[in-house]
Amino acid sequence: MLLYDHKEIEAKWQKHWKDNGTFHAQNHSDKPKFYALDMFPYPSGAGLHVGHPLGYIASDIVSRYKRHTGFNVLHPMGYDSFGLPAEQYAIQTGQHPAITTKDNIARYREQMDRIGFSFDWSREVRTSSPDYYKYTQEIFILLFDSWYDNIANKARPISELEFCFRESGTTSINAATTEDLQQFNAAQWNAFTENEKQEILLDYRLTFLANTEVNWCPALGTVLANDEIVNGVSERGGHPVVRKKMRQWMMRISAFADRLLNDLEDLDWSESIKEIQRNWIGKSIGSMVSFKLDGNFPLWGNAAGNGADAIQKDLKIDVFTTRPDTIYGVTFMTLAPEHELVDIITTAEQKQAVEAYKKATSARSERERMADVKTISGVFTGAYATHPLSDEKIPIWIGDYVLAGYGTGAVMAVPCGDERDHAFANHFAEKNGMPEIKNIFEGIDISEEAYAAKDDTKLTNSEFLNGLSYKSGAMAAAIEKLEETGAGKGKTNYRLRDAVFSRQRYWGEPFPVYYKDGLPQMIDRKYLPLELPEVDEYLPTEDGAPPLGRAKEWYWDAVNNKVVANPSLALPKGKGTSSSSEKASFSETEEKSALGYFTAKPEIASTLLERAQEMRKNPTDAEVTLWKELKGKKLEYKFRQQHPIGEFIPDFVCLTRKLIVEVDGKYHEFQIDKDDARTHKLEQKLGYKVLRFTNEQITNSLESVLKKITEALEQRPNFFPGKNEVLPFGKDLGWVGDQNEIYPLELNTMPGWAGSSWYMFRYMDANNETEIFSSEAQEYWQNVDLYIGGSEHATGHLLYSRFWIKLLHDLGKITVIEPFQKMINQGMILGESAFVHKVTMMFPVTAGDKFRNYTKNQIKHLEELNDRFPDLFISSEFYEKNFHDLPTVVELNNEWSFENLKNFVDSIDDSLIDPNILSIGDMKIHSDVSIVDVHNNLNISEFKKWRADFADSDFITEQDRTFKVSREVEKMSKSKYNVVNPDDICDQYGADTLRLYEMFLGPLEQAKPWNTAGITGVYGFMKKLWKLYHDDNGFNVSDEKASPDSMKTLHKTIKKVRQDIEDFSFNTSVSSFMIAVNELTAQKCNNREVLEPLAVLVSPYAPHIAEELWSLLGHKESISTAAFPVFEEKHMVESSKTYPISFNGKMKFTLDLPTDVSKDELEKMVLENDKVQEQLEGKVVRKTIIVPGKIVNFVVG
Template identity: 45%
Template sequence: MDYNFSEIETRWQKYWQENKTYHVNIDKSKPKFYVLDMFPYPSGAGLHVGHPLGYIASDIYSRFKTLTGFNVLHPMGYDAFGLPAEQYAIQTGQHPAITTENNIKRYREQLDKIGFSYDWSREFRTSNPDYYKWTQWAIIQMFNHWFNNKNQKAEPIEALISEFEKNGNKNIDAAGNQEEIFTAEQWKGMTEKEQQTILLNYRLAYRANTTVNWCPELGTVLANDEVKDGVSVRGGYTVIQKNMLQWLLRITAYAERLLNGLDTLNWTDSLKEMQRNWIGKSEGAKVFFDVKDSDIKLEVFTTRPDTIYGATFMVLAPESELVTELTTKEQKEKIQEYIEISAKRTERERISEVKNVTGCFTGSYAINPFTNQEIPVWIADYVLAGYGTGVIMAVPAHDSRDYAFAKHFILPIVEVVSGGDILKESYDAKSGKLVNSELINGLDVVDAQKKILEIINQRNLGESKINYRLRDAIFSRQRYWGEPFPFYYKDDIPYALNINELPLALPEIDIYKPTEDGDPPLGRAENWVSSEGYPFELSTMPGFAGSSAYNLRYMDPKNNEALVSKEANEYWQDVDLYVGGTEHAVGHLIYSRFWNKFLFDLGYIVKDEPFKKLINQGMIQGRSNFVYRIKNTNKFVSLALKEKYEVTDIHVDVNIVHNDILDIEAFKKWNPDYKNAEFELEDGKYKCGYAVEKMSKSMYNVVNPDSIIEQYGADTLRLYEMFLGPIEQAKPWDTNGIEGVHKFLRKFWKLYHNNENNIEISDDKASDEELKVLHKTIKKVQEDIERFSFNTSISAFMICVNELNGLKCDKREILEPLTILLSPFAPHIAEEIWMLMGHNQTVTKQTFPKLNEKYLKEDSILYPVSFNGKKRFEIKISAEASNQEIEKLVLENENSAKWLEGKSPKKIIIVPKRMVNVVV
């Protein structure tokens, strides 16, 4: 073999490791550049070809940045806590730590074979106490801080307490759920428990009641994807929505800063838009509605106070606390029934099933403060307790959901904004003139909103208010395999551990299930109490806990005194390039922004936005292959012949199919059932069908990078993954086509070698033509790397090698820069050739070739000539020609006469150096 990739790759991977080629340290003589991949959850299935897609892209970029003079931080680690390992533990009794460790080993072996430039000395995993100590530390900090709305910043809870002692809470404007005002005297007169209860309303980590998916039969809380169609995926038991006291993070305090920060980020507009929508800022009003024959006031939030004259009924969320009080004797049974039904529906079902209108009348009436009419109060599960106030004023004429509800239950619909046809559908648009609205008739929507808000304020009916869709993050999970909370309970009030007591290590338990009383698994731990004997929290933290500040830890991963030292943080600052999947668009990327902003407020870090630039790699889908078995036989027919028979489609392992042709011998060995199978072929081959599906074991379409590397080498895998298409686009994995990039690498190798496979380089001066090929490639490759268009840079390399081959180029002046140019993409072959060319220093630390535009100059341009926008012929014109000259040459050209058909051109459009269009 000419190009012995396996020998080359093993040698250089060993060299890089032994020489610590990719270790980085703070080096103030160079500018820093931080490239981060979203670290993987090490699943039992191992790494498949989808994982490395983003890693290869970021690796190319890191290597490119190193070659252009940056000190590049490029680390990797593992997001090691999670549900799958725990589920496996429940089934097998195997400790999640052991399965996780095994999975990580496998991941590491697979990653190492791809030749990444990670600084592995910085590796950590979130499940290691040395790391989660800092996750616990951060939570204690959140517990010990509150958010001051006045300066939009987190501040110590001690300062708040001393303010309470001086002036009570009347001067405090805090994010939180404390509404009652108290004086300093009242505060001082409170018991410890009363004070602590109030403080929880301010703390950034606090406890509150939230609904969870509770499965009584399994005695546990279930994740959303463990629930399908109202029953548990495991076992198919009924799941209900149940209230439970949970830890939350007051992320809503940061809503405004999370929103404004987006403007400073170099992320795609679509991703920022998703975050904006997730935060969901809406300006409107809160308005109180009296209830007839009752002291209850219903507080609603509305973005359309201008439509208040059209509010013909009220709707409460079924779980609202006011429901019991508002329900009349006559309606009690029906309401009870409705609440039970809606408790079985998940939130998602409630929002998405718009066609299925349900609800129930409470029997009570509210008073519309503007029309003074009695309007019925209903409950319906399209209103969510967690959004706004959990109560809405329904304006059926101008809200489509209210409209459907009113039509279904035959409630009055009153038009208050003209412009639509409310007999047919609701008119939701925010334009038109107000009608049927005494005080604001004739105004347009914007003015009407202003005016009505003034009146609402004057009459003390409410006030203008900004509402966010963003909710506080529920931060506890009734699970084992996560970070323990550093909190203990005294008289049911949570207290934080001292920092010097961290980490609070996850205790051992015998079975990974909830206890018989329905407590989380940690309820099984022995002596799960503080040093003073107070019980610890039994929940653990969720998946996003460990990934919210890991970007900081890589800067200083071994530090036992701090999450990150000041020195390291000041040097590395923030992530310059973050690469990961779009599935994290609103989860992880919001939480980590919040977390970093919080640490910034406390002065621990210098940047309040963690990720400057973000690239989302698209998902790699599987490409499944099928064979067709004639029913009730063991005979398989090729694709084109399957219509002749009644056949069953059977998934076949894609690893024994090449270009859709089945390897029959391998197929017989693959499954003993097919050992004696018969085949009906077309053209002597068995052709398989295919489909693009999710990459999964059950569809036999999982392709591991290892098998590709064994067959073609890591450099081929790297190039091929990049060659598949734009990094951001989802695409199916199809090994067909890998030959192309492999062939390219062999041609590249041959360019430097003679027929005896010995390196042969000439020191002669390169020709202009050769230099042009080189510099054209430098230009294209550099531009493409900078805009993350790796697929097109690879085709540029292919064109370059083909052209140099055509020129029989063997000049050092060309081939040395070309080696450096290719090294970010295919580092192993580049190192090997660099060494063979007589260097004893690694190619990874060289300087990226510099473009010289002078070699690219063109004397003449081949202009396409169009008539009425349709290209008819091409004409070669000097690059210096003026527009008049071009026009003249085009019209004089023999081909033009035919298209002019004797007419004179109406207009001639000339785009210099690009094209000519003649309008006839």
């Protein structure tokens, strides 16, 4: 082969590597290990653009280099293949996400294969594969079966907690929990029922169910994590996000906050990522302080009206402060408007103002509150608290600068030491309830601003703290005193919140969870994976349940341990499970053969009946109203009042349609949790539909209530055809519950970060079918030595995976405490968008009031003209140069004869509009970069083909008939038509050139624009490299000894490239290759002594050409494990060095001077030089600086 043919060479070696498994890593080896990993790609439908492989190329270079230097290298790749885009696509097209995902992965793989990565594909993983998510589910169970022991500072199995409870109750336990939980002793614990015990344990588990305020995105129909929201809208799609209370699985990451913070220290990560994580964790050290409230308060607050005789005594407000040393500076207190005590403590006089303020705050959206941090607002509640140390009366305010979600939602305001408190105090100075600011800093003027510095400033007016300062222990002294008096205690707060783990989505891991009596139960790990069921649509159900609610079979048979159909929709045939998923359609005979079915749970049936009769006697007004409309088949269906179902007594029920109607009284809001659990059970387990209405709805809009009931009745199937009457305890209505052991499965799925939080450990033993990975494999590979990826995962993936790995470590599954020892964050490759300039029409308007100067008819005509303005494009350079003073459409028409334009000008009704006021402007339109050449010339005919709507447009070109586009650097994306596909580059220039050029663009960590034009330089280098080994007759390498110059070039390059790879400075390596090849070409070097090591040197960067040259050099083995050349100093030794000779620091000329002489001799030689004498003529040498090997400098006067 005479010429360099990248196509043939690259295809040949890619096949060779694949056929020989060249890059399969060994789990047993004497070699030292090296684990290089790229961040998990999500296989999107758009395929890879040239920006994606950047990091993969870098990690591949390091991996190949490490193999050359004797390491056993693990360099795997796989796919984070669960996720929203495939699901959104499924919703739109009905295409199953598994199919889309499979196709996308195939495309990714094809693209990656062309670039020649040394991935070990035998270890590929996909998060959406049941073989993989089986273990994600297993880890979820591990989290469920663990609690966090604050004393041992580690996660421990929940069984150990149960043991502690049995032995000594809560007395010796300090566990990470959401809030202060109920305390009990061993006897009490042992007396609890099994369900009660489980409910208690649920509060301790590392994954737990909680009713929390979540970020609900209605457009996506799901909950989002904090890091999935950017500026108040969803990261994907930019949809609005609202706060909503939902029952969700949570992950107790907060328990690990301190370790996640401390362990950052030893990680070799960029300072900026560490800083982002530190801020996100947000540790603050301080103390809790309780302020007692002055007076007694009615039980439900003044607002409730009745029940006035019930009072609460000894109320207190807890605050968190980082400056307990400023406790004597407390001037007032501020509560978040949402604080639970606000209604209770507000005095009658202030009630109106407080209500109004609360209303105003809640009306403001999160975004508004975020955007507007300058406005100070708040209201005095009229109430006072007592200072815990000085017993002074402290007025209590509410203000929205206090966040309900952080700390306790209340602050002790110290205006002299906190800027926000200071601003608040001044804003309301001299108003009712705002005392004068207390100053506790000696010698500090706080009239203008607060003094927030934590320094040696002494405290004053602070009793026992007088004379102390922040630095000299005031903080510790204050906490000690607070603890002594019981008014507070030292505490550390974190900004990091527990992570919401439930997603109301289809395309994610199913939870291995079913619900029994409303309590979550884990499926035994030996029955995993719990596979994702098929659904008819990827949307929520009509009732708003997640898509899994549509699955025909999504119940857990706890006897046979398998997924089965909804029992309430199936005909139960005696004891045991139902296999039919048909909807119920009883025949007379079948009905009779059904055994022992009840509407109420048999064991408590009689008790329930008694209670029900009792309740029927005391209905509420709303119940009476509704019953009037339901009784006696007024809606065509028989309803029963207070009829026991299962273990509950619903207000109304239609048994044949299994429809329950509940009226929510005023207590509903205090027991939402319980009511929700009850609804859940009735619907999921017993197959009823529950409708809930409030008292107000029934009294105020009975019509619509009845309409909803009627609609629901009609939608429900008839569960008992031919029967309108069902006895409470007859044998004719099915009681399917515990006897069958069939329970509803969790309908939510796991979030995207579940599978990606532990994948780096699966690669160590990816094909293990019996366990997550073998401990031998993990002990050998330890953790990731080099992790390369973008920095956008700083608060998501990179934090969550650290959390999960710490958990697995605590439970003894993993020997390391961190997943990624070193990380490099590659910068984004940006696209160079191309814009064509389109001529637009402009007319003079006054600012702000667009059409004020025109009549109605004129405006109409203008708008019409604007719509009709012909499509006319103008070359950007021409526009820049000649259109500074924007011409009018008339002038334009005079200069250019375009028919469309002429017709347009002729059509202007000059009785309405003077054509001479219409000037032109320009508008930029994205053009596809593939139809623009390197000189920014647009291919006009291609453009017309691409944009058929502009097929008849006219183009104003440059004088040389070219049409220029303008360029702008933007993010590379499909919508900006600036995507460059690596396949095209591989076709034209080859993978080796692509790899080298991506590295050559600049430092890995820096963002930089892609410019395809520049690639010719690298391609030229490849051809020159090839030529070194060839002459006109083909391959020609000589075995003769190389010249010292060539040896010097080689060793200079060896030294540089070795150092560069260690420093991840790949761009400079490529430069030094170019320099080496340029020099060797000039030296006409073709010696094996130089060219053989050179091939190995370039092999990590350009592996295909290196393999080809290596085999041409006569080697049979792949170059991939050839020893990397070693730098030898002896080739660098020189007899002379070119010294810069400078005067007063300014370099004037250079001199070649010997290197083996002393400093004094050097000075002598320099001074003897004519040029030096010339410069020194008539001047006094004040000082001579000679640094051997570096520089000579004369200080002259």
